[in-house]
Amino acid sequence: MVSPPSESALIEAAQAGDRAAMGELLMMHADRLARRLRPRLPPSLERVASVDDILQQAFADAYRDVGGFQEREPGSFFAWLQTIAENRLRNAIK
Numbered sequence: 001m002v003s004p005p006s007e008s009a010l011i012e013a014a015q016a017g018d019r020a021a022m023g024e025l026l027m028m029h030a031d032r033l034a035r036r037l038r039p040r041l042p043p044s045l046e047r048v049a050s051v052d053d054i055l056q057q058a059f060a061d062a063y064r065d066v067g068g069f070q071e072r073e074p075g076s077f078f079a080w081l082q083t084i085a086e087n088r089l090r091n092a093i094k
Contacts, residue, residue: 058085
C-alpha cells in the first residue's frame with residue numbers, strides 16, 4: 001500500500017507548479033481554517049460574504065504566492081495559510 005505524500009512533499013510539488021498538490025494542501029487545511037474563521041465573522045458581514053468566500057480568496061492568494069513560502073517547521077504551512085485568511089477576513093470587515 002502506498003502512503004500519501006507528506007505535507008513537505010506536497011509543498012515542494014506545489015512550489016514546482018503542481019496544481020493538484022496545491023489543491024490537496026489547501027483541502028487538507030480547509031476545515032480547520034473555516035473553524036477558526038467562523039466565530040470571527042461578524043453577523044453583519046454574513047449577509048454579503050461567507051467563510052467560504054474568505055477562504056476562496058485566501059486560497060487564490062496562496063496559489064499565487066506559494067513559491068515564496070518557506071517551510072521552517074511542521075505546521076508552518078497552516079500558519080502561513082491562516083495568516084492569509086485572517087488578512088482577507090480583516091479586509092472584508094473593513
